[in-house]
Amino acid sequence: MSNRKEFSNSRRKALKTIGLGAGSAAVGASLPLWARYAEAQSSAPIKVGFQAHKTGIGAAYGRWYERTTNAAAKVINDAGGINGRPLEIVLEDDGTDPKRGAEVVEKFATQHECDVAYGTLFSHVVIGSAPRAGELKLPYFVVSEGHHVASGMLNRYTLQPGITDVKSQVAAMAPFVSDNLGKKVTMIFPDFAFGHDHRDFFSAAIEAQGGEVVAKIAIPPTESSFTKYFPKIPRDTEVIYHVMVGPAVLTFVKELGEFFGPSRPEIFGFIDSLEAVDINSPGLEFLDGTYFWEGNPRYAQDNQSEFDKAYRAAVGVDNNGASVSDPTDVSTYAHMFGCWETLHVIKAGMEASGYSGAGDRAKLIEAVEAMSDLPHSHAHPQGAKLFNGKTHQVFGHQYITRVTDGKLKLAHTTSIEDTLYPDEVDYTTQAF
Amino acid sequence: MDFGPYLILASLEGAVAASVLALTAVGLSLVFGVMRVVNVAHGEFFMLGAVLAWFVASSIGGHPALGFVAALLVAPVLVGGLAAAVDMTVLKRVAYDPERTIVATIGILYIIQQVTLMTYGPDARPVTPPFNTRLAIPWFEFADGRVQMYWPWGLSTTSYKLFVIAAAAIMLLAVWLMMTRSKIGLVMRATQLDSEMAQAFGIPVERVYAMVFGIGCGLAALGAVLIVPIQQAHYLMGTDPLLLSFIVVIIGGLGSLPGTVIAALLIGMSDGIISVFYTPTLAKILSTLLVAFVLVFRPQGLFGTRERE
Structure with missing residues (x-):
């Protein structure tokens, strides 16, 4: 505090700004470790990178996946977010293109610093993006229906907990x-x-x-x-x-x-x-x-x-x-529930694992793998489901x-x- | 399906594809023939025709035929006007230099495509056909020693598909009459033969260029309006017509209208028939191979004439 006063006396605006920064850094450093941790946890949003088919051949799905995702995020945030932190959706268009899909996953991990990536439908985009998500060690929750997750073709970081294959x-x-x-x-x-x-x-x-x-x-x-x-x-x-x-x-x-x-x-x-x-x-x-x-x-x-x-x-x-x-804008109702349910699984997984940041990504995956019965509820409006942690695939009513x-x-x-x-x-x- | 009915169905499908392709490719060929401009954005003008057809048809209520007829009149004219404006503001500025026009039209391709994406959106939207009755086609077979007529399963077309073939044929005839019998055609042909000499004889070459570019792109738009009740308007629909038009124009001979029409029939029909009997991929392989052979053995195209040196 004395620092700050000293600088403000100088009345030089630029220096004052620097002084503020130095002052708050000093305050931060003086706090015990747990308190800084609590500070980060309560304020910073949990970022979910949403790989959306906004354009290209999957655009109709993309439009409704986006609406469902935003609705689910709102419901989750209105109920207090995840571990007390707000949920933020970071949307990137993949053009329903596998090459762009992999780039988008990379953007989520390195540029937006997302906690997880999520939301892909078209199977060729999933197959094109999942290897990159695995390399970046970014949990990748897909809503795709393809059998590629349960077939063993992909990796431990790719999960499909919201839609059946x-x-x-x-x-x-x-x-x-x-x-x-x-x-x-x-x-x-x-x-x-x-x-x-x-x-x-x-x-x-x-x-x-x-x-x-x-x-x-x-x-x-x-x-x-x-x-x-x-x-x-x-x-x-x-x-x-x-x-x-x-x-x-x-x-x-x-x-x-x-x-x-x-x-x-x-x-x-x-x-x-x-x-x-x-x-x-x-x-x-x-x-x-x-x-x-x-x-x-x-x-x-x-x-x-x-x-x-x-x-x-x-x-x-x-x-x-x-x-x-x-009324002429017909939804992709048979698929988009997967977005709603997957976001709720991410929330449940983060809460079960006490997820606090990128360092806990492995814990998050283990927590989701530990899930099995997902009862018919507001989080799972399509019906009851059974998640298989070994194959990373959910099963449900048709x-x-x-x-x-x-x-x-x-x-x-x-x-x-x-x-x-x-x-x-x-x-x-x-x-x- | 038996061979006979199968072949009839394949030919009908091929004829619909060929007639729309002929309109689109004649537009491309006209632009190249008169202006020596390779219009890479041609497919996007095609797409724009389909999208505008949807706008016009959906903003006019009442019977679907009203909206369709309005689209048929309005969309090609609007696209033609836009193309003429593009010619005057862009192509004229780069002095119709071959390399620079290619780059410029690539830019126009992306501008049109992305503006459509931003305004019309990424969805495929249908235009209701003015009429669409299924017409079953009978076939004959020898049974019990005499000819009998029967109705094979699936052998049918629709009244609208026949209309597309007829409308395209009429339009192609109109283009041919315009080029060979009218004053405008004479002026265009004069410009094509030697633009400097034409200018010396008082032909306003710049205006002819703008008109030709407008008519060429308008023809693509017309083809799109005809096909949009069968397919749907979508912002990515310009790619295939562009590729096929180039194939047709190269095979037929750049700038040769009869050659373009014949090549369109050849490519359209063979695409229909080969896709039905074998696979669509084989049809594409064969047409691309044909382009390669034409380029190697007859670079001026089947009906083209060699450039005068």
Whole structure:
């Protein structure tokens, strides 16, 4: 204190500023270690680097992932933050591009000094970014659905605690398809990692049910015209299994309808083919009576839980799955709950590990690995989940809805047990 | 699917692609032919046509046909006007120097793309077609010793796709008539043959250049308006048309309109047919290979004439 007075007497502004700095440094140094620690803990926000698909082919998902993330951060902050510290979301656009994805992860670690990175959806971006996150020892929480986490392809720093993976989803879908729709299936899927997961795991799962995949039609995710692929659908197909991503999904489904006309086979689709698209768009009438997998039902169902109600309201989604401010802005409801739930897992993990800074990143991962039952709650509005700490992958209920009177009505809910498969990796044996 | 119906379907799909490609590529070829400018931003003017079509169609209520017709009239004119302005403010300033125009149009490419991203956003948005009826196509087979007609599964097209083919054909005919029968065409051809001599004869070459650039980009925009009810308007949709237009223009011969149309049909149809029977990747490999062969063995293109020295 005497320092400061001495300098202020000199009346020279520049020196005064320096003096202030020196004074406060002196005060800081004189405090015991624990008090400085408490000071840092109470004021500095916890920074979550949000790798968002703001542009590029994943932009529709990016828009809704961002809204969900902001809503979840607000809920967490309104309830007192994490370990008493506010949660700050640092958003960077990855352009849905793997190369940019890795750069963004690097930015989070070195430039923004984020505590964790989070939020990626497209599997090629995850696969492109995860190795860099591992090298930087930055926990990387993905919301991607791909099987790459549980397959053992990635590393100990990459976790997927908020959304189930394709392998478990299709394992639970295959019995429904073969029992209710037919045994001879033609698959149409995007030609990259996510689509290959569908191809490989659904083929195996339907064969286990006594069915068979009669044709596998891969379509590049940047394709804009689809009719030319459909003649490869064999005449004896009983069920079309479709999953498509990218900006042209509406064209894809419309052309599928135009191709079949009045004599369509049974159709089972992953809602990815129509995420962020109104199912009542002109040209989609033929979908009436067809089935969709949904990670979380877009339309509010008769048995809607109080948790879904609160989550829907917090994000700003109406009962038809569109934005409350613009009914034509349809959400990616089947996927974006993963952001909400992942942020809550990060919070729970940080609280369980007493996370205080970058030095505790390994402790955070161990705390998340120790989780198993995640009950249906405000933190997990999609449903109860089971986290597997060894494979870093969460398992949960899957929903099958049927297009009825222009809405997606719940037809079947799978159990968590339907979605389980044997572990393929034990990340906990890898060193940090 | 049987071979016959399969081939018909592939040809129909190929014809739709070829007709839009022909319009886009003729625009590129016109600009190169008359101005000797390689317009790298051509695909972005195509995209702009689609995006403007969405703006126009969605701001006009009532029957979808109203919005579509308005888009068909307004979008190409707006894009053409913008292109003419670009010519006067940018290309003229760099004196149409070949290297510098390439760099300048690359800059324009990014400006248009990013401004679209900042205003229109990253979403794909549909324009409702004015009419769209599914037309099933019958096929014939020999059964029990006589010809029988049947309706193969999936062999169909839509009334709108047929309209796209017809509209593109009419527009190409109009461009050809303009170039060969009208005063404007005469002036353009004179400028193409020798711009200095044309200037000496009192042709306002600078204005001709602005007009040609406007018409060329307007044709791309028109192709985009025609395709946008089938596909959707998206800020990244200009890349493929640019690449394919270059392929077409190189094969057909830079600056040759008939060559461009024939090359567009060749590339569009073969892309449709090869994609259906084999894979789309093979179709791209073959068309790129064809470009390589043309460049090696006939650098002026199939229908081009050698530069006069």
